[in-house]
Amino acid sequence: MRAITVLPGLAGSVRLDERPTPNPAEGAILVRTLLLGVCGTDAEIVSGYYGAAPPGAERLVLGHESLGEVVEAPPDSGFVQGDHIVGVVRRPDPVPCPACAAGEWDMCRNGLYTEHGIKELDGFGAEYFRVAPEAAVKVEPSLGDLGVLIEPASIVAKAWDHMERIGARAKVWQPRRLLVSGAGPIGFLAALMGRQRGLDVHVFDRNRDGPKPDLIRGLGATPHHDIDDAVALAPDLWVECTGAPAVIAKAFTATAPAGILCLLGVSAPMRVEIDLGALNRDLVLGNRVVFGAVNANRDHYLSAAAALAQADRDWLVGLITRRVPLRHFAAAFRREADDIKVVIDFRK
């Protein structure tokens, strides 16, 4: 079978390899890959900044945003041939730490977790992969190709889960306004879940043209191109997806009293001058919370799948802006101007 592999740490090492079909020891369910989503994490691995091969292996099979079709599954697994599934990316650490032991591997405390296509586990970027039943999530058939959005949506479902739990520290918490900074796939999915909760949603993004402003309006949300206009909204919730230090510096104290800022973007190191005294005062006197969130556990995949199933299909389709056939896979890692979600089609 063909598989997209990299030599972690070496830029430009990505290639299409011929590999044996996976061994049953890797999981009882055999899956044929339909689509693979590509994101910033993959781009970082391809650029040599990130990623680790499985122990004893030189190369890593890339890919963590999967959509596949079950080829074979044990009778008691809850899966049957033809089911569409998504593989869970992170697996619990072997110790395990208290979080992993409780199925909350997204909150792993010792950092010894593994991740398909990222850290010490081969990814889903192969024509076939295997998963254990507990590491597979069933996709509603009517979602079709949109099931490939479940993994990125799981990250956002976790952000919402945690924002709502933080909000519950107050006896009464009725957020009205959400600001999302950064209209990439994560930002759009955060805005979607905000609309599904009946919030007044605003999305900041520098792009004035291309498909993004219409997609934002299509959700019943308001686009903004000037960060200061966005800050003036004093949102109850701010989901930050740009990772841009200039945006984050403003976001820290821009939420309404009792506001919550959730950081989802990963930044490169950059020094920005901030008044830490004023920042501390605004956080304390406003009961404001700033927190980071990464990855997702199984519950988040399930709520992501439910959120996508309830969303307008025509709107969701607009998030997949480019499809690259497997033989041209390298094109998927080259960014183009109007890209939102780029997927590699393993059927072509």
Ligand SMILES: [Zn+2]
């Ligand atoms: Zn991703």
Ligand SMILES: [Zn+2]
């Ligand atoms: Zn752990």
